[in-house]
Amino acid sequence: MPIKTEPMTVNIGPQHPSTHGVFRLRVTFDGEEILEVEPIFGYLHRGTEKLAEERNYTQIVTLTDRLDYVSSMINNQAYCLAVEDLLGVEVPQRAKYLRTLTAELQRVASHLMGIGFFLQDLGTLGTPLMYAFRSRERILDLFEMLCGARITVSYMRPGGVFFDAPDDFWPALDQFLKDFESEYKEIEQLILENEIVMVRTRGVSLLPLDLAINASVSGPVLRASGLDWDWRKRDPYDAYDRMEFDVPVATGGDNYDRFWVRIQEIHQSIRMVKQCIQQIEPGPIRADVPLILRPPVGAEAYGRVEASKGELAFYLVSDGGISPYRCKVRSPSLINLTVTEHLLVGWKLADMIVTLGSLDINMGEVDR
Amino acid sequence: MSHGRPTNQTPAEISLTPDEGWHCSHLYYEFDRGVLSSMHETKRLDGRDELSLPSVYHVWRGADFQEREIWDLMGISFSGHPNMKRIMLWEGFEGHPLRKDYL
Numbered sequence: 001m002p003i004k005t006e007p008m009t010v011n012i013g014p015q016h017p018s019t020h021g022v023f024r025l026r027v028t029f030d031g032e033e034i035l036e037v038e039p040i041f042g043y044l045h046r047g048t049e050k051l052a053e054e055r056n057y058t059q060i061v062t063l064t065d066r067l068d069y070v071s072s073m074i075n076n077q078a079y080c081l082a083v084e085d086l087l088g089v090e091v092p093q094r095a096k097y098l099r100t101l102t103a104e105l106q107r108v109a110s111h112l113m114g115i116g117f118f119l120q121d122l123g124t125l126g127t128p129l130m131y132a133f134r135s136r137e138r139i140l141d142l143f144e145m146l147c148g149a150r151i152t153v154s155y156m157r158p159g160g161v162f163f164d165a166p167d168d169f170w171p172a173l174d175q176f177l178k179d180f181e182s183e184y185k186e187i188e189q190l191i192l193e194n195e196i197v198m199v200r201t202r203g204v205s206l207l208p209l210d211l212a213i214n215a216s217v218s219g220p221v222l223r224a225s226g227l228d229w230d231w232r233k234r235d236p237y238d239a240y241d242r243m244e245f246d247v248p249v250a251t252g253g254d255n256y257d258r259f260w261v262r263i264q265e266i267h268q269s270i271r272m273v274k275q276c277i278q279q280i281e282p283g284p285i286r287a288d289v290p291l292i293l294r295p296p297v298g299a300e301a302y303g304r305v306e307a308s309k310g311e312l313a314f315y316l317v318s319d320g321g322i323s324p325y326r327c328k329v330r331s332p333s334l335i336n337l338t339v340t341e342h343l344l345v346g347w348k349l350a351d352m353i354v355t356l357g358s359l360d361i362n363m364g365e366v367d368r
Numbered sequence: 369m370s371h372g373r374p375t376n377q378t379p380a381e382i383s384l385t386p387d388e389g390w391h392c393s394h395l396y397y398e399f400d401r402g403v404l405s406s407m408h409e410t411k412r413l414d415g416r417d418e419l420s421l422p423s424v425y426h427v428w429r430g431a432d433f434q435e436r437e438i439w440d441l442m443g444i445s446f447s448g449h450p451n452m453k454r455i456m457l458w459e460g461f462e463g464h465p466l467r468k469d470y471l
Contacts, residue, residue, distance in 0.1 A: 042456040049441070050465055216430025338432050367456060 005031045014043050018121050018353045021363025027344075027352065034352060037344045039337055044367035052327035057083050057158060057293040060327065064314075065152040067329065068365040070113050073099075073106035073143075074307040076156035081237055082303025082314040083158035086295035091238070094283040095160035100239040101276040102146065102155060103305075104269040109139040110308035111220075111262045111269075114360040118259055119191060121357035122200055131187045138176050145169045158293060160286030170277070177274065184266065192263060201255035205343040205355040208253060215338040219310025220261040221359060225253035231306040242279060243272045255351075258358040292322050309333050309360060329368055333361040423448040441466040 013024035022043035028036040048067065052060045064075040077099055084091060091099075116132030140150040146165055147155040155161055191197055207217070212225040222229055230247040232240045248264035250257035297320035304313040310332025319325040336359055343355050423446035424431045435446040436455040443464030445452055453459065463470050 042454075042458070045456040047465060050471070211429070214429045215432075216428065334433055334437075335430055338430055 007035055012352070014040075019356065020117065020361055021366075023356075023361070023363055023366070025340075025352070025356075027349075029349065032348045032350075034344050034347055034349070037341045039340050041337075041363065041366050044363045046368065048368045049327050049329060053323060053325070056322045057295075057324065058291075060324070061157060062152065062154050065154055066364060067331065067368060068110075068307065068309060068312070068333065068362045069151055070362060071106050071110040071308045072151060072153045073102045073155060074110075074305060074312065076154065077103050077238070078303050078305040078307065078312045079314045080156045080158050080303070081305065082301045082316045083293065083295075085301035085303055086299050086316055086318055087158065087289065087293060089159050089287045089289055091160055091287055092284045093239075094164075094280060095285045095287075096239040097276050097280040098161050098165065098285065099156055100243065101273055101280070102143070102153075102161075103238075104272045104276070105139050105142060107269045107308045108266050108273075109136045111266050112136045114262050114308070114357075115187075115191070115259065118354070118357040118360070119197070121353045122197065128187065128191055131183070131190065135180055135183050135187075138179070142169065142173060142176060145172060157286060157289075159289035160284075162286075164285045173273075173277065177270065180270065184270075188263065192260075197259075198256065200351075201259060201354060201358070203252070204255045204351050205347055205358070206253050207339055207343060211339065211342060212253070216335050217310070217339060218332050219307070219336070220265065221258055221310065221336050221339075223248065224250045224257035224261045226251040231304060231311060235304070237305060239276065239279075240272075243275055245272050255354055255358040258360075262360070294320065294322060296320065304330075307332055309362065309365070310336055312365075329365075331365040331368060333359075333363075333365040334368075337361060337366060419444045420447050422446065423452075425449050440464070443467060 007028050007030050009026065009028045011024060011026055013019040014022040016023075019025070022041075024040040024043070026038040026040060027034055046066070048063050051063055055063070061076055061079060064079045065072040067075050080099075083089075112132040112135055116129035119128040120126065143153055143155070144150050146169060147153050147163055149155075155163070207221065207225050209225045209227060212222050213227065217225075218229070226249060228247055228249045231237075232243075232245070233247055245268040248261050248268065250261055295316075295318035297318065299318045300316065302313055302315050304311060306312075311330065312332055313330035315326070315328040315330065316324045317326040340356075340359070343359075344352050347355070421444060423435055425435065425446070425448065432449075432451075433455060435449050436452065439445050439452055440454045440456050441464055454461065457465075465471070
């Protein structure tokens, strides 16, 4: 005799350790199976876009740190590219390399966190997360040498970067790269071919390519569905046109592929960091820009980068004043969340947490 | 894409007062065999209340949260959107904060 069950609605979050911040999912279950999903957010809404209209162009850099707070450098970069577009400023070569270098280190740090928390969501009780954090910590130490801050770096400025790297930065970076090689091999051995990880994530929560494109999904989530799409290749900014790297693409679009793409991207980022060290030359680190920036009246710019979560863009409109008339943030995490419903419906409760981990969202960026 | 492209708009047009209306920019991405082509369309809305545009939800799913965000913060609703409600702020919040006359 089949056992009858009643559908039950449960709130997962907003205070739930596996929702990566203050994120709520209203889920209707039939037993363990998911029938309906509604993502609810806004708990971390600070009105960044409105605040930006009240601050001058240099001050907004500090606001961008607090969007995706695990990849602040890349947020800085996207914003600075937009402002430089507005002003028509040419960035010096050394600054371009320093930006590329720090952005790639930040991508490694962000992906390490993504991988660590993904495995944490699978139920690994902290071991891989601590392995990932061990390396991430070293990157944050490097950032501290550069600008005195670890998370809210504000290292980049319109026209270049704020400080040149101190002399002891380069040996420390070399030492990190040397250690990271073996540290990362250790992480990979631990997780990449792990049978439990494979069984739990292969073929789960499939994202077909046509839906991924239709829903404007970007970043590792899109590349895991089979599209070779990376702004660093398609529209190179800063020093990416001089970097040699591959774009890892998977075809399955399942949880494992999203996880796998991030693991492979760390290799490519380290490759680029090494190229930056080889190619960087002494020179000025910031273009000659005034203290108070006043872009021309009616100018508009769209600064776009490939952030660790996907396409991050700042759309700025100037009315000739010292602060932008409008500052729109195209945040990848928010738009990647569009597919949550499709990914979750029909799967089990335990898969839900893992799928959320595989999307690697950041609530600072979703809510803004 | 619009890289630092100055528009032909005069200062008066850019700093619209709420009585005159709103400039509404649509920026879409289209993928054509892996090559990006973009479409930029500007429409002018008159008045302050009950502003509405047709939704593109059924063409691009990615517009889902973004249209809700525009409704929440700018106060422009999208007809045809299946779930047109506030997204960042709570239901019952008064006003649309990103409007220039809000604060």
